[in-house]
Amino acid sequence: MPVTQAMIDSAYKAIQPFIRTTPLDLSIGLSEITGVNIWLKKEHQQYTGSFxxxxxxxxxxxxxxxxxxxxxxxxxxxxxxxxxxxxxxxxxxxxxxxxxxxxxxxxxxxxxxxxxxxxxxxxxxxxxxxxxxxxxxxxxxxxISPYNDPLVIAGQSTLGIEIHQQLPSAKAVFMSVGGGGLISGIGSFYKENRIDTEIVGCWPVNAPALLKCIEQGKINDVSEYPTLSDSTAGGIEADSITFPIAQKVIDQYYTVVESEISHAMHKLAAYEREIVEGSAGVALAAILQQAKKYHKKDVVVVLCGNNISFDKWIEVIEPYHFNKKIKINYCVK
Amino acid sequence: MPVTQAMIDSAYKAIQPFIRTTPLDLSIGLSEITGVNIWLKKEHQQYTGSFxxxxxxxxxxxxxxxxxxxxxxxxxxxxxxxxxxxxxxxxxxxxxxxxxxxxxxxxxxxxxxxxxxxxxxxxxxxxxxxxxxxxxxxxxxxxISPYNDPLVIAGQSTLGIEIHQQLPSAKAVFMSVGGGGLISGIGSFYKENRIDTEIVGCWPVNAPALLKCIEQGKINDVSEYPTLSDSTAGGIEADSITFPIAQKVIDQYYTVVESEISHAMHKLAAYEREIVEGSAGVALAAILQQAKKYHKKDVVVVLCGNNISFDKWIEVIEPYHFNKKIKINYCVK
CATH class of the missing domain: 3.40.50.1100 (Rossmann fold)
Known part of the structure; x- marks a missing residue:
């Protein structure tokens, strides 16, 4: 594996004093409506609002x-x-x-x-x-590449360390995937330590670049459409090391449509009073979709960021709140 | 003073391992619009959503x-x-x-x-x-009284310890006041340690019970009207020890009307993507009102809680967002 345990340990030692150890909180409300023990890794509270x-x-x-x-x-x-x-x-x-x-x-x-x-x-x-x-x-x-660098991936792996320390019983960790730096990091930690926690990649149907590459067995150009999860959208660099890592560490994946993302963002606000960006909504949407399969299991959802303008956010959640006709501007073409 | 340094130290030692040390973050956006360095003590991220x-x-x-x-x-x-x-x-x-x-x-x-x-x-x-x-x-x-107990007040004083550790340069700490437990605690810490930080009590005009008692020099029944800051509303017990403590520790106070509270709650969401309850809005509203006086100073605003229903919250901030005619249901009679 390109990101070794030694690199992960070294990353944790280097950055831990300067970052926030973000909370991992059980959401009573979301757990009740889903029957899954939904634990929120509140990384949107990290400095700069993301991992x-x-x-x-x-x-x-x-x-x-x-x-x-x-x-x-x-x-x-x-x-x-x-x-x-x-x-x-x-x-x-x-x-x-x-x-x-x-x-x-x-x-x-x-x-x-x-x-x-x-x-x-x-x-x-x-x-x-x-x-x-x-x-x-x-x-x-x-x-500094956003994802195509072993040091960057090792840095993201520290989120895995924290999650495992905070909830050793985690059955699965759900996270959205863009360039693959986050899932490569968290996945490398769990696999290097042979911990039996499912690593779950979550994609918007509209922006599945790395997923399609994995399915096709090679890095290709993938057509994408607009998505609320703008921070995970975009193609993968031709030589990206996240490709082989993601191939190995991802145990399961789910895709969600745009209305599931906005619905999840509203549910999070309604039950937890947290405002997150679309990419975080993707991960929550996936467990809402797959709740039956994870009944009574401890599932971690990585809330990976909150960098969405308030105007945009309220536009997204407003139709759910006011019970207006739900009009989604984003759709799979 | 009924709450001594020894009691404060003892409280910190007892509870620190079990509580969250909540972030104190500079709000770039709120600082820019006010000219004050506004530091948010995010105590609404405490377990149970309040101090x-x-x-x-x-x-x-x-x-x-x-x-x-x-x-x-x-x-x-x-x-x-x-x-x-x-x-x-x-x-x-x-x-x-x-x-x-x-x-x-x-x-x-x-x-x-x-x-x-x-x-x-x-x-x-x-x-x-x-x-x-x-x-x-x-x-x-x-x-266990909500405020009329030296042990409860000593517990709240640990917020003062944290704030001072996180920002020794704080010129003032703004917080809303209900029964007075929070300001008695934080104020006792600062006064016991002779730290020259202004302790600022903030009240809704509609619910100023302890403030009126202080002005009148004795605990009286005070008429109150509905307020968004429901968690600080209500009269003070006849024998409350927060009365003499608050008399001593409060250096300055400001009152805000209901529209200032809702406006502050909206501003916080717009600039910081944080959802807080009305009592936290009171403290932010006060510094927004008094920005000129604290120009370029480091001012801490205690975001004391987030226990507001999402429906209620969105009803409060919605008129500001959609530029609709602002209709405030709460007013001073």
């Missing part, structure tokens, strides 16, 4: 002093960009984030507030990534 | 084994009832909670889920309190 800090911080922590001096580069206006910026702040490392010129002011401000430098590029996220990574090659700076 | 666990747990922790064997009694269907029930669960102590027959099913279930026994009485909360406390006298069981 991405873990991987970024582990990455920077393992750089040589020379590399740290040069600063690090990344390209992401979302959770990963925030995570790298925060990791830079914690470690005193210069961070440059490449983003498209069209990035919203609120995301730009959030990254700036963490002290990172922004570089705006003409074009989309892929152009930003290519510009950032080629500059990194030129200057010798380290380019 | 009340601290006082209840400290109380039970300091009982003799004989008293623990007899079990404890309280009367509250709100945060205090939940706190005592949870404290009983943590310590393995039998808890009986007296509540009015009219208590909502959801509150009854929440207390039952924590393993406490419920006793239903005809009449209101005061009747429940009198029934509970007289049974306690008869049986020799300890009656």
């Amino acid at each position: 991405k800090l873990r991987g970024a911080l582990n990455c920077i922590s393992h750089l040589s002093n020379e590399q740290k001096q040069l600063g690090v580069i990344t390209a992401s206006s979302g959770n990963h960009g925030l995570g790298v910026a925060m990791a830079g702040k914690i470690t005193g490392t210069k961070v440059t984030v490449f983003v498209p010129k069209t990035t919203s002011e609120i995301k730009v401000e959030a990254i700036k507030n963490l002290g990172a430098k922004l570089e705006f590029v003409d074009g989309d996220v892929l152009t930003a990534e290519l510009t950032g990574s080629s500059l990194a090659k030129e200057t010798g700076s380290y380019y | 009340k666990l601290r006082g209840a747990l400290n109380c039970i922790s300091h009982l003799s084994n004989e008293q623990k064997q007899l079990g404890v009694i309280t009367a509250s269907s709100g945060n205090h009832g939940l706190g005592v029930a949870m404290a009983g669960k943590i310590t393995g102590t039998k808890v009986t909670v007296f509540v009015p027959k009219t208590t909502s099913e959801i509150k009854v279930e929440a207390i039952k889920n924590l393993g406490a026994k419920l006793e239903f009485v005809d009449g209101d909360v005061l009747t429940a309190e009198l029934t509970g406390s007289s049974l306690a006298k008869e049986t020799g069981s300890y009656y």
Whole structure:
């Protein structure tokens, strides 16, 4: 396995003093309506509002002093960009984030507030990534990929350590999958330790890139459609190490449609008064869908982030609340 | 002072291993719109969703084994009832909670889920309190008051310890006041340690019982009107020790009207994606009102609880979100 127990231990040692050990709480309400013991891993309460800090911080922590001096580069206006910026702040490392010129002011401000430098590029996220990574090659700076890096994956694996410490009896851990960094990390921890907990990947039907690649046995371009789980959407890099890891560690997977995601986001607010982004809704939606199969079992749902604008969130949950006709704008084409 | 440094230290030692040290986070968004560095003490993420666990747990922790064997009694269907029930669960102590027959099913279930026994009485909360406390006298069981007990106050003081550890530079700590247990606890910690941080009491104009008593120099009946801050509403017991303590520790106070509370609850959701109850909204509303006076200062706002039904919450914030005509049902008569 590309991410070994030694790397996981080293990650935990490096980042644990600087991150929040997030709560794992039983949801009485969601457990009652499903018949499953639903435990919520509240990683949306992590600094920057997502787990991405873990991987970024582990990455920077393992750089040589020379590399740290040069600063690090990344390209992401979302959770990963925030995570790298925060990791830079914690470690005193210069961070440059490449983003498209069209990035919203609120995301730009959030990254700036963490002290990172922004570089705006003409074009989309892929152009930003290519510009950032080629500059990194030129200057010798380290380019932090959102998922395609063993150090990033080892950082995310610390979530597995925490979950296992908090609930050794967990029958399954449900999490949404995008590039696969999170599930590769958590899965590596459980498999390396031969712990019999089911690793469950959850995808929106509209954005199943890594799932389709696994089904086809190789990394391919996959058509995707708009999804509430915007932070997990997008294709997989051709050489991504998350592909072989995900192939090995994922025991089970489920897909959910957009209305299941929004319904799950509403249920979480109604029963737990927690506001989360769509990707977290995906994981909860999957266990709501599969409740019969996990009857009376201890199931962990990773609430992986809360970076959704409040306007967007309320638009998503509002139809459920006011019993209006439910109109979902997102659908499988 | 009725609550000494020794009692505060003893409380921290007793309860710290069993409670959550809740985050104190700078709100970038709220700081930007106010010009004040607004730090949110996220005590609504405490077990049971409020600070009340601290006082209840400290109380039970300091009982003799004989008293623990007899079990404890309280009367509250709100945060205090939940706190005592949870404290009983943590310590393995039998808890009986007296509540009015009219208590909502959801509150009854929440207390039952924590393993406490419920006793239903005809009449209101005061009747429940009198029934509970007289049974306690008869049986020799300890009656845990929501605020009129030095051990309860010492338990709440541990919030002061945490805040000071997390932000020694705090210029002021804003918190809502009901019976006065919270502000007596936090205030005792700061005053006992001669720390120059302003202790700020925040009241709804509609429910200012303890404030009026302080202004009049004695405990009186005070007329109150409905408020979103239902968990701080209600009169003060005739012999309450929070009265002399609050007189000494409160450096400043502000009052807010109902529309300021709902506006603050919406702002918190919009900028921080946090759902809190009205009493927490009171404290945030006060600093929003007084922002000019605290320009560029580090100000802590205690988010003291999140026990509000989601239906109620969305009804409160919805008018702000959808830019509908703001109709406030609560007003000063």
